[in-house]
Amino acid sequence: MAKYIYQYKQWPDFHWDTSLISNVLASVRFKQGRLIGQMENLGFQLQKEATLMAMTEEVIKSSEIEGEILDVSQVRSSIARQMGIDVAGIVPSDRRVDGVVEMMIDATQNFNQALTDERLFGWHALLFPIGRSGSRKIEVGHWRKNPKEDPMQVISGAMGREQVHFQAPDSIYVSAEMEAFIHWFNEELKLDSLLKAAIAHLWFVTIHPFEDGNGRIARTIADMQLTRSDQSAYRFYSMSSQIRLERNSYYAILEETQKGDLDITKWMLWFLACLDRALDGSSMLLNKVLSKAKHWERFKLVSINERQSNMINTLLDGFEGKLTTTKWAKMTKTSADTALRDIQDLINKNVLVKVGGSKKGASYEVRAGEKCNI
Numbered sequence: 001m002a003k004y005i006y007q008y009k010q011w012p013d014f015h016w017d018t019s020l021i022s023n024v025l026a027s028v029r030f031k032q033g034r035l036i037g038q039m040e041n042l043g044f045q046l047q048k049e050a051t052l053m054a055m056t057e058e059v060i061k062s063s064e065i066e067g068e069i070l071d072v073s074q075v076r077s078s079i080a081r082q083m084g085i086d087v088a089g090i091v092p093s094d095r096r097v098d099g100v101v102e103m104m105i106d107a108t109q110n111f112n113q114a115l116t117d118e119r120l121f122g123w124h125a126l127l128f129p130i131g132r133s134g135s136r137k138i139e140v141g142h143w144r145k146n147p148k149e150d151p152m153q154v155i156s157g158a159m160g161r162e163q164v165h166f167q168a169p170d171s172i173y174v175s176a177e178m179e180a181f182i183h184w185f186n187e188e189l190k191l192d193s194l195l196k197a198a199i200a201h202l203w204f205v206t207i208h209p210f211e212d213g214n215g216r217i218a219r220t221i222a223d224m225q226l227t228r229s230d231q232s233a234y235r236f237y238s239m240s241s242q243i244r245l246e247r248n249s250y251y252a253i254l255e256e257t258q259k260g261d262l263d264i265t266k267w268m269l270w271f272l273a274c275l276d277r278a279l280d281g282s283s284m285l286l287n288k289v290l291s292k293a294k295h296w297e298r299f300k301l302v303s304i305n306e307r308q309s310n311m312i313n314t315l316l317d318g319f320e321g322k323l324t325t326t327k328w329a330k331m332t333k334t335s336a337d338t339a340l341r342d343i344q345d346l347i348n349k350n351v352l353v354k355v356g357g358s359k360k361g362a363s364y365e366v367r368a369g370e371k372c373n374i
């Protein structure tokens with residue numbers, strides 16, 4: 001008896017109950033269309049701003065799902081540089097961040113280009129620029145091919161008490177499995193493009209063709225297909241952000257599906273419902289973009305230096321924690337006196353407001369709504 005989905009003779013002849021998913025699919029399609037309409041009315045600059053925010057979230061959260069924490073400022077700066085988006089507060093980024101960003105940009109900005117083995121090898125090399133996953137040396141830029149490394153298992157738990165959640169096809173089958181997957185992905189099918197994204201995610205991560213990075217590349221492939229569905233390189237929502245919020249159920253439904261038969265109805269329902277919630281979350285991103293634009297409309301006649309502009313953007317982009325004079329000085333690489341002068345100047349111009357009573361415990365926020373002093 002088959003233990004895993006790929007061991008069935010009919011693999012990969014997936015099937016699902018259309019009557020159960022049709023309502024969820026219709027809801028997602030409606031929200032997708034409404035969102036695209038809203039974003040088209042934003043104008044070119046705000047569309048780029050929204051794309052920058054959404055793609056930053058996508059890169060950050062996809063890595064977080066795998067337990068890797070990337071620096072938000074580096075990711076945002078890398079995306080802006082590689083996409084030619086003019087934003088304040090650009091910081092240097094390391095090779096690892098640039099590689100993850102380049103993979104995501106290629107998938108979403110060149111979404112109509114064919115998926116090939118060489119393209120996937122390139123993405124894998126971008127994820128692991130020095131050929132290591134943590135301290136472990138891995139084979140980069142080609143499929144798993146060493147039988148000595150079999151079985152490829154997804155495991156959790158401490159040594160001696162490991163739990164095997166999934167075991168991928170042995171390496172001798174990977175090349176043929178990927179040839180079939182890539183052919184299917186590039187083929188014009190009478191299949192809803194959102195359903196194709198769900199299947200592509202499941203199919204790729206089940207093959208598990210690389211030594212590491214399979215989850216991130218599976219989500220990138222799904223994003224590529226979602227971009228094809230939107231028929232726009234502008235990104236206005238982040239599927240990985242929603243998956244990160246639902247990480248436990250994500251892993252649970254993957255395990256259940258991979259240990260089940262070829263009826264993937266439950267997976268399709270979960271993927272579409274997660275996408276539905278991701279689209280709901282896009283309203284927060286839209287409000288954030290519009291709010292930021294309104295603030296800068298207020299500030300347009302105010303004399304602001306580059307340090308002040310960068311820090312205002314940092315606050316408007318959702319600065320975590322409290323912005324104190326000490327943090328301002330550290331982030332702008334200036335003295336405490338210079339930081340205090342910058343802050344006081346913006347308070348006098350009604351751009352910032354002081355929060356908290358004592359001088360030592362004071363922090364600062366962007367003042368809402370009031371007319372600025374030039």
